[in-house]
Amino acid sequence: xxxxxxxxxxxxxxxxxxxxxxxxxxxxxxxxxxxxxxxxxxxxxxxxxxxxxxxxxxxxxxxxxxxxxxxxxxxxxxxxxxxxxxxxxxxxxxxxxxxxxxxxxxxxxxxxxxxxxxxxxxxxxxxxxxx
Amino acid sequence: xxxxxxxxxxxxxxxxxxxxxxxxxxxxxxxxxxxxxxxxxxxxxxxxxxxxxxxxxxxxxxxxxxxxxxxxxxxxxxxxxxxxxxxxxxxxxxxxxxxxxxxxxxxxxxxxxxxxxxxxxxxxxxxxxxx
Amino acid sequence: xxxxxxxxxxxxxxxxxxxxxxxxxxxxxxxxxxxxxxxxxxxxxxxxxxxxxxxxxxxxxxxxxxxxxxxxxxxxxxxxxxxxxxxxxxxxxxxxxxxxxxxxxxxxxxxxxxxxxxxxxxxxxxxxxxx
Amino acid sequence: xxxxxxxxxxxxxxxxxxxxxxxxxxxxxxxxxxxxxxxxxxxxxxxxxxxxxxxxxxxxxxxxxxxxxxxxxxxxxxxxxxxxxxxxxxxxxxxxxxxxxxxxxxxxxxxxxxxxxxxxxxxxxxxxxxx
Amino acid sequence: xxxxxxxxxxxxxxxxxxxxxxxxxxxxxxxxxxxxxxxxxxxxxxxxxxxxxxxxxxxxxxxxxxxxxxxxxxxxxxxxxxxxxxxxxxxxxxxxxxxxxxxxxxxxxxxxxxxxxxxxxxxxxxxxxxx
Amino acid sequence: xxxxxxxxxxxxxxxxxxxxxxxxxxxxxxxxxxxxxxxxxxxxxxxxxxxxxxxxxxxxxxxxxxxxxxxxxxxxxxxxxxxxxxxxxxxxxxxxxxxxxxxxxxxxxxxxxxxxxxxxxxxxxxxxxxx
Numbered sequence: 001x002x003x004x005x006x007x008x009x010x011x012x013x014x015x016x017x018x019x020x021x022x023x024x025x026x027x028x029x030x031x032x033x034x035x036x037x038x039x040x041x042x043x044x045x046x047x048x049x050x051x052x053x054x055x056x057x058x059x060x061x062x063x064x065x066x067x068x069x070x071x072x073x074x075x076x077x078x079x080x081x082x083x084x085x086x087x088x089x090x091x092x093x094x095x096x097x098x099x100x101x102x103x104x105x106x107x108x109x110x111x112x113x114x115x116x117x118x119x120x121x122x123x124x125x126x127x128x129x130x131x
Numbered sequence: 132x133x134x135x136x137x138x139x140x141x142x143x144x145x146x147x148x149x150x151x152x153x154x155x156x157x158x159x160x161x162x163x164x165x166x167x168x169x170x171x172x173x174x175x176x177x178x179x180x181x182x183x184x185x186x187x188x189x190x191x192x193x194x195x196x197x198x199x200x201x202x203x204x205x206x207x208x209x210x211x212x213x214x215x216x217x218x219x220x221x222x223x224x225x226x227x228x229x230x231x232x233x234x235x236x237x238x239x240x241x242x243x244x245x246x247x248x249x250x251x252x253x254x255x256x257x258x259x260x261x262x
Numbered sequence: 263x264x265x266x267x268x269x270x271x272x273x274x275x276x277x278x279x280x281x282x283x284x285x286x287x288x289x290x291x292x293x294x295x296x297x298x299x300x301x302x303x304x305x306x307x308x309x310x311x312x313x314x315x316x317x318x319x320x321x322x323x324x325x326x327x328x329x330x331x332x333x334x335x336x337x338x339x340x341x342x343x344x345x346x347x348x349x350x351x352x353x354x355x356x357x358x359x360x361x362x363x364x365x366x367x368x369x370x371x372x373x374x375x376x377x378x379x380x381x382x383x384x385x386x387x388x389x390x391x392x393x
Numbered sequence: 394x395x396x397x398x399x400x401x402x403x404x405x406x407x408x409x410x411x412x413x414x415x416x417x418x419x420x421x422x423x424x425x426x427x428x429x430x431x432x433x434x435x436x437x438x439x440x441x442x443x444x445x446x447x448x449x450x451x452x453x454x455x456x457x458x459x460x461x462x463x464x465x466x467x468x469x470x471x472x473x474x475x476x477x478x479x480x481x482x483x484x485x486x487x488x489x490x491x492x493x494x495x496x497x498x499x500x501x502x503x504x505x506x507x508x509x510x511x512x513x514x515x516x517x518x519x520x521x522x523x524x
Numbered sequence: 525x526x527x528x529x530x531x532x533x534x535x536x537x538x539x540x541x542x543x544x545x546x547x548x549x550x551x552x553x554x555x556x557x558x559x560x561x562x563x564x565x566x567x568x569x570x571x572x573x574x575x576x577x578x579x580x581x582x583x584x585x586x587x588x589x590x591x592x593x594x595x596x597x598x599x600x601x602x603x604x605x606x607x608x609x610x611x612x613x614x615x616x617x618x619x620x621x622x623x624x625x626x627x628x629x630x631x632x633x634x635x636x637x638x639x640x641x642x643x644x645x646x647x648x649x650x651x652x653x654x655x
Numbered sequence: 656x657x658x659x660x661x662x663x664x665x666x667x668x669x670x671x672x673x674x675x676x677x678x679x680x681x682x683x684x685x686x687x688x689x690x691x692x693x694x695x696x697x698x699x700x701x702x703x704x705x706x707x708x709x710x711x712x713x714x715x716x717x718x719x720x721x722x723x724x725x726x727x728x729x730x731x732x733x734x735x736x737x738x739x740x741x742x743x744x745x746x747x748x749x750x751x752x753x754x755x756x757x758x759x760x761x762x763x764x765x766x767x768x769x770x771x772x773x774x775x776x777x778x779x780x781x782x783x784x785x786x
Contacts, residue, residue, distance in 0.1 A: 027507065031506060032490070032491065032506045034491065035494070038308060038499075039503075047232070061192055061231075063192075065198075070595040074500075075504075092183060095184045100192075101562065103206075104760045105723075105757060105760045106757055107590065110548070113555060117551070117554075120555070155765070161772075166765065199498075202333040225294050232300065235497070236496045236498045237301060238328065241301075244293060248289070304495070309492050310492075312488060312491070314484050314487075314488040315485060315488045324495075325454075327460075331462070331497065353445050356687050363440070363690070364630050367628045368626055368694060369727035372679070373727060379682070382686070421637065424640065424644070428621075428625070431622070435697045436630055439697070465632070571753060576746050577747060577750045584712065585754060586758060588720045589719045589720055591720075592723060592724055624720060626702055
């Protein structure tokens with residue numbers, strides 16, 4: 001039975017990026033289910049659930065940090081989706097990437113923009129999906 | 132004569148952290164004055180001056196990125212001041228640091244908090260300074 | 263009242279590096295006490311408390327990672343102490359540092375060795391302290 | 394004729410990951426054969442050949458460092474194999490990854506787990522290969 | 525109308541890697557055209573256009589930095605081409621990669637060599653292209 | 656008795672930065688003398704001794720990489736000295752730092768410039784030393 005912390009974290013994940021969380025948890029199921037639990041409990045249940053920053057602000061700083069670090073493409077794309085789902089516009093995400101050129105260099109900014117482009121394009125394809 | 136871009140950048144620097152910009156430019160004067168110019172023109176005149184994010188949001192993502200990278204203590208402290216001057220509360224800065232534990236690990240978060248503590252303490256000392 | 267997870271984490275911290283944990287928690291008390299709680303609950307209560315690796319092995323991999331990352335000197339020194347308290351010899355710690363030259367370069371290895379030297383020297387000074 | 398250091402290094406490589414070393418050396422043959430030599434001589438002949446840590450411990454700290462750095466996926470997978478061949482269990486490798494969440498953040502841990510899953514799956518496929 | 529700085533930057537880009545710049549600018553066109561402008565104006569028009577280092581030297585230090593950072597493969601490959609176009613030999617590029625083993629570890633050097641091999645092979649295929 | 660590789664490495668170290676090498680080896684003597692040996696044998700005897708790049712070029716790429724990594728201040732300062740002793744001018748070193756703003760961000764460039772300023776100032780103080 002999931003802990004109260006996990007429930008709280010899952011509620012937040014359902015708001016910001018349910019598909020990505022679902023995909024991650026399925027992947028981890030057979031090898032490290034405790035890592036899914038720590039993601040839900042600690043990352044979302046303990047940290048994102050805190051008052052003091054809005055979810056939109058939390059996703060913005062995560063997108064900034066992952067862009068600057070430049071070595072976690074799957075998580076960056078997942079949080080670009082999360083940022084959009086939390087109220088960021090596409091242009092705001094692009095602004096974050098551009099600013100990271102100042103703090104982490106142009107390659108980090110360019111690779112961030114390319115990740116954003118991929119996410120934005122996939123979302124548009126889904127929206128116009130006739131099915 | 133400073134370029135229009137430099138003027139625009141300096142205006143922003145005067146809003147967010149005039150003392151720190153002044154100190155940096157003095158330090159660079161004798162060795163690499165063009166770097167001061169690039170900071171004013173590109174970092175602030177081209178990037179921070181853009182619409183699309185508020186200055187408060189720009190400082191928040193900078194604090195997040197520098198905390199996650201963990202190797203630029205002087206700039207992190209300077210942007211903690213900039214975040215406070217742009218409308219962030221101390222608690223919001225602490226929230227950013229805590230969230231970086233999720234994306235860059237606990238040492239990065241702890242060192243970020245220690246930098247914030249140093250900045251907050253220095254500001255309080257100045258405020259209560261009888262002079 | 264501390265959670266069961268925090269209690270479990272504190273028990274481990276008392277084994278591996280009580281002084282350093284105490285110092286960290288005192289520093290964080292006035293600014294971010296929740297970070298102390300997360301260190302105790304998540305880092306030690308959830309992770310270090312797991313079976314599957316010995317505490318000595320856990321400290322060895324932490325020393326390796328912090329040496330390779332090269333940007334968290336206070337935490338590196340604290341975990342060198344933790345490694346010694348968990349059963350590592352000084353020579354084993356030096357071997358870890360040397361091996362990091364292969365994966366993170368010579369500067370990381372040299373700076374790791376210098377941190378170890380500082381820790382080893384301070385411990386010897388304490389041991390021979392006549393008081 | 395290979396140096397004594399290279400021979401010593403190759404002996405260790407044959408124990409821990411002969412296929413991966415073979416593949417690397419074939420790749421480097423036409424472009425930078427001296428790099429193969431330095432890998433054999435310095436990385437394995439000088440460092441891994443040292444007493445003071447077991448091969449299993451050496452592979453564990455390498456897996457930890459590469460997971461924390463998060464930017465060398467081919468080498469991480471190769472050393473996950475090396476760790477298994479040196480006496481680590483799959484569960485011990487997972488524990489290393491989980492612990493890296495504390496020192497390098499959750500994305501590093503998740504990407505480490507995904508690399509491990511890929512390695513474990515490929516090994517199982519080979520074991521049950523009817524040929 | 526492009527600024528004088530952009531013109532100056534584009535002139536340099538045309539010398540060192542016109543195809544890669546073209547490809548990047550096409551990619552950015554629909555999502556962040558200002559980033560193309562900043563690349564042309566700041567990176568090339570302000571920095572590469574400076575006297576004091578030759579273009580060959582500028583490409584060499586860029587290849588070194590990107591190899592050491594190890595998290596920007598597209599940019600590394602693009603600057604390996606730029607280094608060759610600025611007067612570096614293939615062997616000089618290999619020497620840079622080998623030296624990075626000392627400062628960033630063997631995985632960084634090996635991944636740099638693999639990027640170089642890919643670039644060198646593609647260029648040879650083009651040269652011998654019967655079309 | 657030092658190996659031929661160590662002799663060759665020490666010859667190069669005597670050309671580029673004898674004081675810094677001496678200081679490092681003294682520091683390592685009591686704790687990890689083998690690391691001094693690896694520095695002399697591998698870093699300098701195997702790598703820097705190779706033909707294909709001049710010592711000045713080797714020092715330039717090292718200064719670039721260490722500036723971009725931003726987490727090895729003692730080694731950066733030591734190689735700024737090495738670059739000057741190998742034929743770089745102060746202005747060339749400053750150019751390297753400025754260019755790193757493009758690839759690693761402004762904080763890395765600024766901290767690199769500050770390290771250079773410290774080295775340049777100390778050298779001028781020595782030159783004018785009346786003793």
